[in-house]
Amino acid sequence: MDDIWLQALSILSATLRMATPLVFCAMAGVFSERSGTIDIGLEGKMLASAFAAACFAAVTGSAWVALFGAVIVGVSMALLHGVACITYRGNQVVSGVAINIMAAGLTLVLGNAWFGRGGQTPDLTPDARFMPLKFPGWENAAAIPVIGPIYSFVIGGHNLLVYVAFLAVPLVWWVLYHTRFGLRLRAVGEDPKVVDTAGISVTWLRYRAVIIAGVLCGFAGTYLAIAQNAGFSPHMTAGRGFIALAAMVFGKWRPWPAMFACLLFGFLDAIAIRLQGVVLPGFGEVPVELIQAMPYILTVVLLAGFVGRAMAPHALGQPYVKER
Amino acid sequence: MSAAPQVALPRWIDIGLLPIINLVQALIVAGLVVMVIGVNPFEAMRIMAWGAVYDSVAISYTLYYATDFVFTGLAVAVAFHAGLFNIGGEGQAYISGLGCTLVILLLDAYLPGIVLIPLALVAAMVFGAGWALIPAYLQAYRGSHIVITTIMFNFIAASLMVYIGSDILRPPGDMLPSSREFLPTAYLPGVHDVAAWLGIPMASTPLNLSILWAAACCVFVWVFIWRTRWGYAIRAVGLSPKAAVYAGISPQRVIMIAMCLSGALAAGVALNQIIGYHHRMLLDFVAGAGFTGIAVALMGRNHPIGIVLSAILFGALYQGGAELAFEIPTITRDMIVAMQGLVILFSGALAYMNRPWVARAYAMLNRRAVLAEAT
Numbered sequence: 001m002d003d004i005w006l007q008a009l010s011i012l013s014a015t016l017r018m019a020t021p022l023v024f025c026a027m028a029g030v031f032s033e034r035s036g037t038i039d040i041g042l043e044g045k046m047l048a049s050a051f052a053a054a055c056f057a058a059v060t061g062s063a064w065v066a067l068f069g070a071v072i073v074g075v076s077m078a079l080l081h082g083v084a085c086i087t088y089r090g091n092q093v094v095s096g097v098a099i100n101i102m103a104a105g106l107t108l109v110l111g112n113a114w115f116g117r118g119g120q121t122p123d124l125t126p127d128a129r130f131m132p133l134k135f136p137g138w139e140n141a142a143a144i145p146v147i148g149p150i151y152s153f154v155i156g157g158h159n160l161l162v163y164v165a166f167l168a169v170p171l172v173w174w175v176l177y178h179t180r181f182g183l184r185l186r187a188v189g190e191d192p193k194v195v196d197t198a199g200i201s202v203t204w205l206r207y208r209a210v211i212i213a214g215v216l217c218g219f220a221g222t223y224l225a226i227a228q229n230a231g232f233s234p235h236m237t238a239g240r241g242f243i244a245l246a247a248m249v250f251g252k253w254r255p256w257p258a259m260f261a262c263l264l265f266g267f268l269d270a271i272a273i274r275l276q277g278v279v280l281p282g283f284g285e286v287p288v289e290l291i292q293a294m295p296y297i298l299t300v301v302l303l304a305g306f307v308g309r310a311m312a313p314h315a316l317g318q319p320y321v322k323e324r
Numbered sequence: 325m326s327a328a329p330q331v332a333l334p335r336w337i338d339i340g341l342l343p344i345i346n347l348v349q350a351l352i353v354a355g356l357v358v359m360v361i362g363v364n365p366f367e368a369m370r371i372m373a374w375g376a377v378y379d380s381v382a383i384s385y386t387l388y389y390a391t392d393f394v395f396t397g398l399a400v401a402v403a404f405h406a407g408l409f410n411i412g413g414e415g416q417a418y419i420s421g422l423g424c425t426l427v428i429l430l431l432d433a434y435l436p437g438i439v440l441i442p443l444a445l446v447a448a449m450v451f452g453a454g455w456a457l458i459p460a461y462l463q464a465y466r467g468s469h470i471v472i473t474t475i476m477f478n479f480i481a482a483s484l485m486v487y488i489g490s491d492i493l494r495p496p497g498d499m500l501p502s503s504r505e506f507l508p509t510a511y512l513p514g515v516h517d518v519a520a521w522l523g524i525p526m527a528s529t530p531l532n533l534s535i536l537w538a539a540a541c542c543v544f545v546w547v548f549i550w551r552t553r554w555g556y557a558i559r560a561v562g563l564s565p566k567a568a569v570y571a572g573i574s575p576q577r578v579i580m581i582a583m584c585l586s587g588a589l590a591a592g593v594a595l596n597q598i599i600g601y602h603h604r605m606l607l608d609f610v611a612g613a614g615f616t617g618i619a620v621a622l623m624g625r626n627h628p629i630g631i632v633l634s635a636i637l638f639g640a641l642y643q644g645g646a647e648l649a650f651e652i653p654t655i656t657r658d659m660i661v662a663m664q665g666l667v668i669l670f671s672g673a674l675a676y677m678n679r680p681w682v683a684r685a686y687a688m689l690n691r692r693a694v695l696a697e698a699t
Binding site: 038040080083084085088089090091093094095097098099100101102103104105106108109110112113116119239242245246249287289290292293296297299300303304305312 | 357360361362409411462466467468469471472473475476477479480483484486487491615618619622654655656658659660661662663664665666668669672673674675676677
């Protein structure tokens with residue numbers, strides 16, 4: 001009994017860790033897309049940020065400098081997206097695809113040239129990373145039966161960025177729904193003309209949304225490269241940006257539901273490894289590939305309108321042309 | 325920002341000069357990256373260009389890569405004409421590989437190549453079209469955004485193929501997840517085989533007869549898009565779905581037809597890679613060609629001739645990039661991937677950046693020419 005309980009807690013704890021980069025990216029997507037700018041480039045921004053974080057951490061040995069560098073890179077990529085989509089009114093999907101492909105190529109080229117380890121960055125020492133935080137008294141608490149391990153391993157024992165990710169959700173919710181900026185941001189994603197008529201700059205609002213998305217992607221990349229892992233490895237985002245995009249769509253472009261979708265997808269990720277080779281009664285062996293594909297399948301089913309209706313922001317994907 | 329995005333320009337600027345400006349911009353940025361690495365960009369450029377054409381083997385490799393890009397470029401372009409962005413070429417090509425592999429595994433002991441290979445190609449096209457049809461249906465009749473669904477379908481295809489490759493088709497005792505090797509009857513002849521029959525000696529390269537299929541596809545797409553009623557309907561929907569409805573065209577049906585064709589075109593990759601070269605189903609045999617197709621279609625302005633030219637350019641980049649990585653190990657082949665991203669950025673996302681100043685420059689030169697003639 002105790003064994004199953006501990007197993008369940010360890011899955012729960014792994015779910016939180018797997019969901020963290022998804023939460024950051026999904027919040028980035030919520031910001032960008034609620035302002036009317038499609039963000040296919042989450043994957044590329046996260047990958048470039050992860051690479052930047054690993055490089056800065058390897059060179060300076062400071063996790064905080066790494067985080068700062070990753071955010072700068074994330075924002076630069078976001079600004080590129082902004083220039084293409086907002087200023088030059090280019091196709092937003094094409095711009096996102098370009099960012100993803102450039103990030104995939106450049107991280108490997110630069111990584112190989114600078115470190116010469118097949119695209120990997122050097123292994124980081126613990127003080128150059130965000131390490132798991134030990135909550136006060138965790139050792140004593142772990143000894144308490146049943147409830148103790150929850151405190152020590154589920155609530156505590158994660159690195160700082162896990163907490164930042166889950167605190168970002170109420171913050172995003174508050175900004176979007178309870179500030180003037182958030183109201184305008186949502187309005188510009190629904191009907192930019194109305195916002196423009198009210199004398200508010202559509203361009204500047206959308207730029208701010210895109211920049212915030214870049215910052216959040218920077219956090220996601222930092223988490224992957226120097227918190228969850230001890231360095232950058234080629235293609236390390238492995239489609240997480242698209243899973244986050246799926247989670248955002250699954251959450252119908254709203255922060256809380258998007259976070260729960262991230263937790264669901266994180267949970268699927270956490271059990272995929274544990275279910276390898278397990279035979280379920282009446283079903284046979286579950287293919288790991290099926291569980292890995294589950295986030296994408298669920299999103300398609302949702303988008304198909306079989307489970308509720310996912311309504312995108314009304315002006316999503318349309319560049320705004322000011323009347324003159 | 326001052327000029328309106330759509331100023332009428334002569335065709336040679338739109339389809340000739342602007343793509344070249346985009347390419348030069350991408351090359352300049354790539355050159356800066358190469359400089360950051362500490363390599364002379366002109367030297368790198370020279371090795372790459374020479375590596376793509378220095379002898380018949382290099383040219384064969386360039387064309388072999390280009391064949392894939394023609395298929396995926398056409399696939400993206402046909403969907404573009406209908407106003408759809410098909411990011412799923414990668415997954416459609418991947419699944420079409422399953423179609424031809426299943427047919428060949430079942431029948432290669434019984435049928436001669438001349439029957440088997442066309443049959444396998446048809447199966448590949450049916451599978452590719454089928455994989456494109458689901459997102460098309462969801463877009464047309466359920467209103468789900470095709471960009472998102474085709475991205476999701478790429479990942480679903482990848483998972484499905486890993487499962488099938490490692491758990492179902494893998495021959496016992498083989499470590500790699502792949503199918504068994506086909507019998508030689510199912511080999512699409514290489515160009516060197518054909519040359520040998522004609523008595524011309526040629527080194528063995530992966531270049532195979534699927535290049536003829538690529539040429540046929542180009543002609544077909546041109547005729548279909550610009551010379552048939554369906555093509556007209558596709559272009560009408562791409563320009564304005566509302567106007568198309570008034571003309572009695574059903575956008576839903578057009579979406580289905582365009583995506584179906586798109587998936588079937590992407591199936592050419594399976595012909596080139598599986599039937600033409602590897603002779604077995606391998607994991608990840610598409611190797612990003614589906615995404616390269618986006619860059620190819622954008623640079624080729626969605627026209628078969630432009631697509632052939634830019635496919636050859638990207639084929640040369642792939643072959644030249646391999647030589648470059650061999651000569652200068654600090655630059656890996658991933659440089660080509662970065663280059664693709666830059667081309668997509670400049671010729672796609674930033675397409676309206678160059679047009680205004682090119683238009684102004686053209687207007688100025690034109691005025692001067694007119695004045696010179698008058699005096």
